[in-house]
Every structure is written in C-alpha cells, then in structure tokens.
Amino acid sequence: MFADTATPVAASAVSLRTDWTRDEIAALFDLPFTELVFRAAEIHRAHHRADQVQLCTLLSIKTGGCPEDCGYCSQSVKADSGVEATKLMDVQAVLQSAAQARDAGSKRFCMGAAWRNPKDRDMPAIIAMVRGVREMGLETCMTLGMLTPVQTDQLVQAGLDYYNHNIDTSPERYDQVITTRSFADRIDTIDRVRAAGINVCSGGIVGMGETRADRVGFVHALATMERHPESVPVNALVPIKGTVLGDMLADTPLAKIDDIEFVRTVAVARITMPLSMVRLSAGREAMSDATQALCFMAGANSIFTGDKLLTAANAGDDADAAMFARLGLRPMTAQEPMRAGK
Numbered sequence: 001m002f003a004d005t006a007t008p009v010a011a012s013a014v015s016l017r018t019d020w021t022r023d024e025i026a027a028l029f030d031l032p033f034t035e036l037v038f039r040a041a042e043i044h045r046a047h048h049r050a051d052q053v054q055l056c057t058l059l060s061i062k063t064g065g066c067p068e069d070c071g072y073c074s075q076s077v078k079a080d081s082g083v084e085a086t087k088l089m090d091v092q093a094v095l096q097s098a099a100q101a102r103d104a105g106s107k108r109f110c111m112g113a114a115w116r117n118p119k120d121r122d123m124p125a126i127i128a129m130v131r132g133v134r135e136m137g138l139e140t141c142m143t144l145g146m147l148t149p150v151q152t153d154q155l156v157q158a159g160l161d162y163y164n165h166n167i168d169t170s171p172e173r174y175d176q177v178i179t180t181r182s183f184a185d186r187i188d189t190i191d192r193v194r195a196a197g198i199n200v201c202s203g204g205i206v207g208m209g210e211t212r213a214d215r216v217g218f219v220h221a222l223a224t225m226e227r228h229p230e231s232v233p234v235n236a237l238v239p240i241k242g243t244v245l246g247d248m249l250a251d252t253p254l255a256k257i258d259d260i261e262f263v264r265t266v267a268v269a270r271i272t273m274p275l276s277m278v279r280l281s282a283g284r285e286a287m288s289d290a291t292q293a294l295c296f297m298a299g300a301n302s303i304f305t306g307d308k309l310l311t312a313a314n315a316g317d318d319a320d321a322a323m324f325a326r327l328g329l330r331p332m333t334a335q336e337p338m339r340a341g342k
C-alpha cells in the first residue's frame, strides 16, 4: 500500500547529515539495486507522502542567445540548435501562462531566462512577475544565472520562494561541460541565495557521458552543502542536435544513460537528502512509465508538467494523467516539509 496515512516527520525531528563522504555515497551506488531502492523508499515514506507527486510548470521567459557555453544547452550562442533568441517576455503574458498552469493543477511556477546574469534594467519586470505569480497562490521559482547581492535582495523583497541554480555535475568534471564559468561561481550564487533566505533548488544532469565517480561527486556536492537544497532536480540529458553533448551522444548511442543507473542516482539523492524534494526533471519524455515508476519508488516526488520544458518537449499533461492513473499517484496538495527561514 502507499503510505497514504503516514504522517510526514517534522523537519525539526530529523537529524540531517551533511558530512557524507564520497566513499559512503559510492557504497550506496554499489548496493544491489533492489536493496538500494528499498532503502530509498523507506526514507521517502518516513518523510513524505509516497503517493503524492508535486507538479511544477516551467516557462522560458527569455529564450536563447545565452553567452554561456554549457555543452548540453540549446540556448547557448555556441549551439547550432535552431533555437531563436527572444527578448524578455511581457509581464502580462507570463502571468497568463502562470494562470493556465495553476488551473491545470500546478503548484509551482518556474521561470527561466537564458542569461549569464540578469541586467539591472531587467529587474523591475522580473520583480513584477514574481509578485504577480505569488498573488495567484503559486510558489515562485526563478532561474536567471548569476546574481549580484543587490539583485538577490530585490528578489527577496519581491517574495521569491525558490531560486534554481544547478551544479550540473561533479566539481572535477564541470570544466569539461562548461568553460565560461566555474563550479565555484555556481556555489557563490547558491550561497548568496541561501544566505538571503530564499529556498535553494539545485541539482544537475545525468547522462552527459560522465562516470559513476562523477555521479558520486555530484550527489556528494549537494548532500554536503551546509543546508541541503530544498529541491533537487535530477535531469536526464535531453540530447539536442547542435549542442556539443547532444551531438556526441548521437554519435555514440551507447553513451546514453542506463535507466537503472539513472534510478540509482535518484535513490542515492533521496537517501542522502531525506527532506528535499527530488524532481524527476528533463528527460521524462524518453522514459517509459516503468522507469518513471522506479524513480517514484526510489524517492522522486516532483515533476515538471506540460508539453514543453524550456525548449525541449516534455511528456505532456495527458501522458502524465494516464501515468498517474496507472500508478495510483496523485498531485501533491500539501506544502513541502522543509522551508528555509520562512
């Protein structure tokens, strides 16, 4: 049976470990698969409603033309992906989109901009978007690249709930994926957002041709943060033609991440960060219901809804409704168990 009647444990009653060693995390990855998933499921059920999945909706509020060179991303100026650069969307159009997401049952609205960092002249519109979306009763999340202290403060004043800033991969592999910024730059922004009292959403991508040791290093970097990110998106690389990694994968099909290894990564994230929302993010469109079911069993409890992510296709509401019915899952209604200083 689902843990339908289980009462999630209060955050204060849980002692969270932030001293995980890489050896411990590697040992979790090495467990027999069913044992690993069983342990992750136990932890999931102790802290969350195991039959409920949080629904989040993404909107690209400024697409393409990004000066960064992230090897996976269709929106980099370095990619030959055919994605056209747009200006920042009008506030009213963003609010219209948020209203649709709310009406479709989404609880969080995540707005993404293809920027290295926002310009100060963009901030008034960004602030109006945060305020407007919050007034609709949705949780707000922004992902805008690096932030200055002043911009961070402006987001706090606007009432932003979450800031997404992924570490993407292990610290030692970072410069093979992105050269225009460093892993340390990424951590600086995460620390700034955290110190300002905004909830942190940070995760990364599996299936970029990395090794198991990189996946260990990736989870280790998140699970040893002074405070675990409240949301941990685990993306499976969506191989996009014209990007460095998308083309590499097209040439070496065997490099595609094994489903079982992907589920292992989700399970290890759940075990090491028990209270975090673990989001089964990009890449679901290419996953079977069975693989997604294993991810939910292993502790994933959040997804992106709708038929589009930022530029890539997503599973779509009909497919998700059918999957939820098939698996007996339902959309999450309650607030998340752990909140940062709010």
Ligand code: SAM
Residues within 6 Å of the ligand: 072, 073, 074, 112, 113, 114, 115, 116, 143, 144, 145, 164, 165, 166, 168, 203, 204, 205, 235, 236, 237, 238, 239, 240, 282, 283, 310
């Ligand atoms: N520009 C901002 C930034 O980089 O933080 C926000 C947008 S960026 C697209 C957000 C995240 O989406 C990336 O950090 C990466 O983890 C994920 N992502 C981008 N392209 C992806 C792809 N092709 N497959 C899987 N995940 C992807």
Ligand code: DTB
Residues within 6 Å of the ligand: 058, 074, 110, 112, 143, 164, 166, 203, 204, 233, 234, 235, 238, 281, 282, 308, 309, 310, 311, 312, 313
């Ligand atoms: C995250 O970790 N994944 C989302 C969100 N945070 C911003 C983005 C996924 C993007 C997938 C590729 C695309 O749509 O271009």
Ligand code: SF4
Residues within 6 Å of the ligand: 066, 067, 068, 069, 070, 073, 074, 075, 076, 077, 113, 114, 115, 116, 145
């Ligand atoms: Fe720009 Fe973000 Fe894409 Fe990197 S992931 S190229 S920073 S939009």
